[in-house]
Amino acid sequence: MENLKDEVLKLSEDIKGEVIEWRRHIHMYPELSGREFNTSEFVADKLKEFGVDEVLENFAGSTAVIGLIKGKKEGPTVALRADMDALPTEEKTGKPYASKIKGVMHSCGHDAHTAMLLGTAKVLCQLREKVHGNVKLIFQPCEERHDCKGAKWLVENGVLENPKVSAIFGLHVFPDLPTGYVGTKPGPFLASSDVFRVKIKGRSTHASRPHQGIDPVLISAQAVTSLHHVVSRYVDPLEPAVLTIGKIEGGFAENVIPDEVRFEGTVRALSNEVRENFPKLINRTLKGVSEAYGGNYEFEFEEGTPPLINDEKVTLFVIGKMRELLGEERVIILDRPTMGGEDFSVYLQYVPGTFIRLGSRNEEKGTVYPLHNSRFDVDEDALPVGVAVESYLALQWLITHS
Ligand SMILES: [Zn+2]
Ligand SMILES: [Zn+2]
Structure with a gap:
């Protein structure tokens, strides 16, 4: 030829x-x-x-x-x-x-x-x-x-x-x-690329009286930390995977506990199996953390590319x-x-x-x-x-x- x-x-x-x-x-x-x-x-x-x-x-x-x-x-x-x-x-x-x-x-x-x-x-x-x-x-x-x-x-x-x-x-x-x-x-x-969005819902109150409300800022802080354990504890160490939370927003003033906090992240993986497990693992973490503090949450997973x-x-x-x-x-x-x-x-x-x-x-x-x-x-x-x-x-x- x-x-x-x-x-x-x-x-x-x-x-x-x-x-x-x-x-x-x-x-x-x-x-x-x-x-x-x-x-x-x-x-x-x-x-x-x-x-x-x-x-x-x-x-x-x-x-x-x-x-x-x-x-x-x-x-x-x-x-x-x-x-x-x-x-x-x-x-x-x-x-x-x-x-x-x-x-x-x-x-x-x-x-x-x-x-x-x-x-x-x-x-x-x-x-x-x-x-x-x-x-x-x-x-x-x-x-x-x-x-x-x-x-x-x-x-x-x-x-x-x-x-x-x-x-x-x-x-x-x-x-x-x-x-x-x-x-x-x-x-x-190349990796899969999916997006997730979370809304942590608490109950607003005065900053000096936290016991009268539910603090979504604290729950979010725990949720963000716990979500970073998803890759380190629930994904095979020999399987590349990334979870990054790149955006977080909530609250209006230093002396007000707000009603909600929102954050967004991306997950990446090199295998379909690891990718498919992410929504379940993220949801389980959010559920556990929110419940522990008496809060609630909304979770949205948007499929990107495999x-x-x-x-x-x-x-x-x-x-x-x-x-x-x-x-x-x-x-x-x-x-x-x-x-x-x-x-x-x-x-x-x-x-x-x-x-x-x-x-x-x-x-x-x-x-x-x-x-x-x-x-x-x-x-x-x-x-x-x-x-x-x-x-x-x-x-x-x-x-x-x-
Ligand atoms: Zn490009
Ligand atoms: Zn390109």
Whole structure:
């Protein structure tokens, strides 16, 4: 398959200028989660221009665009996914292509993901003779928030069906890895991310007469402390898990015991089992502590995203093919997962696949800032690498499984 590899690398390099242009356009006009109206129109127009066989706009009432490239040969369907949303951040890169929308910025590189998947669509349309089956292109809205129509919405509305997807791949730019390199690992890769909200209810009274009321400040203090024991006492020490309470508010004055105190936190885990136990453990703790002090509580658990678990077999395939394409030394097997979240994990609960980190660090160009930072930028030399990886993986998956 030496030919195919060289062909993919050449085509990806040939369209580098275009991909950079698209990326800069999307970067200049970022749109917040669930509001990717112009971005999705831009994407749909390009897909039609390339001759993608089916282009579904406003998929399931969202801003998602789903493309389908039908190969010239029989075979299964593979999916590639890019996210399109930006963040409520004021850009401080000072670049000529910096955001023109005040307070909104592509600080997570989703502009690059969208542009690279467009590039991949163009490359695969040119190589249609060699596509054994179909390639489904998923341009997904709302990765950054739980409360709009992101991966979960698309999956619930059948994005992985018709034709049925046999595997899915996705990329994320990564400023900790130099440009030209890619990284991934089989198994747990990123954590689940769920949110909980608590209201501790007491009974208001004068600060000097605590015995006539019930103090929700004290109960909250005990609850916060006890909740931190959930991970240390009820989760297997060999299973990574985090519980953080990042917000607490209540009370009006130093001499008034208030009626209630509210706090919010997040829980993260690398396994579905640990994740699923959290609501029960948190609720039990809140119940015990509140009752002990004669108070009451309300507890709300909002499901975010599951842990991202790369399929072992598929990921070994992916690593092998990326090494074939980029060379052994440019494919890093990351030794540790991280506790960040990413809703690509939702697809992986239904079909096997792999999430890949695409190096975008370049000290000379200053693309060294972390994701979500107001100075974050992508080294654009990484774009053709991403296009080649996505194109090659799709082609090879279909050839191997047809
Ligand atoms: Zn992000
Ligand atoms: Zn992201």
